[in-house]
Ligand SMILES: O=C(O)c1ccc[n+]([C@@H]2O[C@H](COP(=O)([O-])O)[C@@H](O)[C@H]2O)c1
């Protein structure tokens with residue numbers, strides 16, 4: 001399923017990109033006056049392969065929940081049970097993600113891809129549990145080859161189902177206590193940056209815990225023989241995993257220091273891209289997952305929009321590496337998809353301009369003399 005999804009991904013269509021740019025310049029506004037929003041609309045045209053692109057609505061948020069063995073190393077101030085408790089909160093409609101989703105009219109799908117507890121029978125939960133959390137990445141790979149593939153496929157299936165149900169925009173969401181540590185490790189591996197520059201305070205750790213967190217990330221890279229010199233191109237063998245060269249290395253890195261939700265989000269991104277449905281990325285967890293998706297299928301990023309920039313330093317590093325510009329920068333550090341949800345109305349507005357704004361010709365407005 002992963003290979004088939006990757007094979008279906010096409011890069012941005014150059015004709016649609018050119019048509020969208022030309023169309024922007026005919027609309028009744030000074031050229032370039034919508035700034036980054038013009039780029040967003042053009043990007044979506046390239047991704048869809050048609051100009052103007054379809055309106056990116058209805059939107060569907062998927063929150064992938066999972067736990068992390070590295071939590072045992074004291075990298076988060078919160079107990080692991082908060083993951084399962086927040087899953088219940090999402091299902092009850094009580095989280096910030098639910099409020100923001102209601103604001104932009106997005107559906108909310110909650111997916112258990114690896115929570116370290118059995119969830120009470122709750123209506124609406126999508127059960128795709130691959131494992132009861134990952135193993136501690138400072139003792140060896142966080143996931144087996146099978147686990148990482150199953151988690152990727154879980155994300156693919158969720159995206160396909162949402163699209164089959166009518167979604168025309170996907171928004172990534174995550175929940176997993178300690179997942180900013182795994183995110184930092186992934187960002188370090190894929191960007192080649194030093195762990196100290198890409199590790200943040202997550203839910204809010206004190207100085208002492210922060211120092212430990214950086215050391216834990218270093219240890220995980222060392223134990224898993226991931227030198228952090230950037231991927232693809234580290235020359236690491238993708239032992240036991242399908243694919244040779246860069247994709248095999250990416251899968252090995254994802255299995256070694258990623259989380260089940262990172263893998264699922266990577267699959268979700270790939271499946272959105274394969275179906276030419278735009279994906280709005282949330283914070284550092286999505287950024288880390290997008291680095292893995294990019295290593296597996298570089299063209300998948302043409303179908304992504306960076307919803308926001310989180311406070312986590314690894315997020316900016318990931319976005320820089322991917323060449324993505326975040327739309328919202330409000331010092332958020334919540335996750336759940338909240339930053340992606342806030343950006344959704346902006347992405348819709350950018351595309352709506354292409355459909356509804358009059359041209360200089362049609363409105364009889366005089367163009368600026370050349
Ligand atoms: O999205 C972000 O950039 C982000 C930044 C900091 C924290 N989080 C959320 O907080 C949790 C992880 O934080 P921590 O400190 O336990 O690693 C997890 O549930 C994430 O959704 C998310």
Ligand SMILES: Cc1cc2nc[nH]c2cc1C
Pocket residue numbers: 078082086174175176203334335336
């Ligand atoms: C309360 C709480 C809510 C969250 N939502 C996403 N990550 C979270 C972490 C905590 C601790």
